Amino acid sequence: MTSDAPWLSDAQQRAWRGWLALGSRLPAALHRQLQAESGLSLQDFEVLVHLSEAAGSRARVLDLARALEWERSRLSHHVTRMERRGLVAREECSEDGRGAFVVLVDAGRAALEAAAPTHAHWVKEVVFGGLSAEDVAALERITGTILSRI
Amino acid sequence: MTSDAPWLSDAQQRAWRGWLALGSRLPAALHRQLQAESGLSLQDFEVLVHLSEAAGSRARVLDLARALEWERSRLSHHVTRMERRGLVAREECSEDGRGAFVVLVDAGRAALEAAAPTHAHWVKEVVFGGLSAEDVAALERITGTILSRI
DNA sequence: GCGGAATAGTTGATGCTTCACCTATGTTGG
DNA sequence: CCAACATAGGTGAAGCATCAACTATTCCGC
Numbered sequence: 363m364t365s366d367a368p369w370l371s372d373a374q375q376r377a378w379r380g381w382l383a384l385g386s387r388l389p390a391a392l393h394r395q396l397q398a399e400s401g402l403s404l405q406d407f408e409v410l411v412h413l414s415e416a417a418g419s420r421a422r423v424l425d426l427a428r429a430l431e432w433e434r435s436r437l438s439h440h441v442t443r444m445e446r447r448g449l450v451a452r453e454e455c456s457e458d459g460r461g462a463f464v465v466l467v468d469a470g471r472a473a474l475e476a477a478a479p480t481h482a483h484w485v486k487e488v489v490f491g492g493l494s495a496e497d498v499a500a501l502e503r504i505t506g507t508i509l510s511r512i
Numbered sequence: 513m514t515s516d517a518p519w520l521s522d523a524q525q526r527a528w529r530g531w532l533a534l535g536s537r538l539p540a541a542l543h544r545q546l547q548a549e550s551g552l553s554l555q556d557f558e559v560l561v562h563l564s565e566a567a568g569s570r571a572r573v574l575d576l577a578r579a580l581e582w583e584r585s586r587l588s589h590h591v592t593r594m595e596r597r598g599l600v601a602r603e604e605c606s607e608d609g610r611g612a613f614v615v616l617v618d619a620g621r622a623a624l625e626a627a628a629p630t631h632a633h634w635v636k637e638v639v640f641g642g643l644s645a646e647d648v649a650a651l652e653r654i655t656g657t658i659l660s661r662i
Numbered sequence: 663g664c665g666g667a668a669t670a671g672t673t674g675a676t677g678c679t680t681c682a683c684c685t686a687t688g689t690t691g692g
Numbered sequence: 693c694c695a696a697c698a699t700a701g702g703t704g705a706a707g708c709a710t711c712a713a714c715t716a717t718t719c720c721g722c
Contacts, residue, residue, distance in 0.1 A: 369632050374640050377648045380655030381639075385535055386581060391662045405708085423671060431536060436709060438672055443707075460670040460717045482519050489531075490524050492657040498527045500650040505530030507642040512541045555678085573701060586679060588702055593677075610687045610700040 388489070395484050400477035405440060406449065407481065410474040413450065413466040420453065420465040449473060538639070545634050550627035555590060556599065557631065560624040563600065563616035570603065570615040599623060 370378060393404045402410070412429050413419055421429070427437045441464050444450045449470035455461035466474075490498065520528060543554045552560070562579050563569055571579070577587045591614050594600045599620035605611030616624075640648065 370636060370640065373645065373648050373652065374636075377652040377655070378635070378639070380652050380659065383581075384655045384659055385539070387659065387662055389535070403708090424669090431533070433710070434671065435673085435711080439708075442672090455670090458670075458718075460715095462671065485528070486520060486524075488661045489528070489658055490520065492661050493654060495523065497650065497654050497657070498523050500647065501654055502523065502527040502530050504643060504647050504651055505527070505534045507647070508639055509530065509534055509537065511638045511642050512537055553678090574699090583680075584701065585681080585703085589678075589680095592702090605700090608688075608700075610685095612701065 391488070392481075392484070396477060396481055399480050400473055402473055402477050406444060407474070407477060409437075409440065409444065409464075410449065410466065410470055411478075413464065414471065414474055418465075419471070420463040422455065423462050423464060426464055444470070541638070542631075542635070546627060546631055549630050550623055552623055552627050556594060557624070557627060559587075559590065559594065559614075560599065560616065560620055561628075563614065564621065564624055568615075569621070570613040572605065573612050573614060576614055594620070 369375075389404065396402050396404055396407055408430055409426070412426060413421060416426075423437060423441070424434060426432075427434050430437065432440075441450060441452065445452060448467065451465045451467050453463040453465050455463055493501070519525070539554065546552050546554055546557055558580055559576070562576060563571060566576075573584060573587060573591070576582075577584045580587065582590075591600060591602065595602060598617065601615045601617050603613040603615050605613055643651070
């Protein structure tokens with residue numbers, strides 16, 4: 363890390379540090395904002411958003427896991443906790459006896475509807491408020507490029 | 513999130529999804545690569561890098577926490593675990609009786625030196641391998657802009 | 663139909679992060 | 693000097709993420 367290794371150029375290093383700093387501070391800020399506003403975690407929010415967009419406000423566990431890019435186990439644990447807080451419910455699946463639905467219940471919908479506008483506004487303001495159209499296009503291009511190489 | 517709210521434009525939405533996807537997959541990939549290569553976590557690696565760059569291969573807990581942008585408690589817990597694995601050691605501070613040093617020990621240095629070249633190469637390849645100089649400059653500019661607004 | 667493979671989902675253990683609180687040492691004003 | 697306060701650091705509990713193992717159901721070839 364010090365001398366002879368083919369590390370990054372100065373410009374790359376600045377960009378990398380920017381990425382790292384943003385990658386730790388932006389999620390933290392989002393989480394804090396959401397938590398203070400509505401008592402939801404960022405993860406709770408993601409789950410609720412997907413359920414609210416799903417037909418019948420319910421989704422099969424595996425579909426939900428795929429949509430969120432979470433492991434099944436993680437989702438199962440998280441749903442257990444959200445269930446305990448009354449935000450979602452589990453429901454069995456008649457078509458497939460192994461399956462289970464996660465269902466958005468009233469309290470969960472209310473929490474989401476209370477949190478969403480402020481959250482959306484915050485993202486629009488803080489993340490995109492300072493970016494030009496070119497910046498936004500560049501960001502899409504850059505993230506796409508890196509994603510395709512992972 | 514669905515209809516009337518002033519959510520993001522299409523271009524912003526694509527950029528935002530790219531950001532979110534990258535923000536979850538890149539750290540995961542980095543972690544996996546590092547873990548498979550050397551048994552270190554990304555966090556272990558960060559700690560070891562900072563210690564290796566510090567004078568005397570040691571740092572005060574608070575300085576280290578600030579450098580990593582970690583909470584003191586988190587660092588303390590993490591150091592405890594790394595100490596148990598023989599990667600670092602604690603040392604008391606003669607100047608300030610409350611203080612403590614975290615010291616890089618031989619096994620930690622060896623682990624770092626084993627991991628660093630491959631890790632660096634991976635980052636250079638995967639993250640920057642597909643980016644033009646303009647992309648890199650844009651990334652630095654964009655991250656800086658957002659960071660300044662958080 | 664029936665036995666084995668595949669699939670859906672859950673659970674328990676372990677490590678990590680955060681929060682609130684605690685101890686011990688240092689600092690400062692009277 | 694010493695009481696009040698600030699600072700450095702550690703600890704325990706609770707939530708979260710990952711991994712391996714487990715149960716229950718369905719599918720598939722015979």
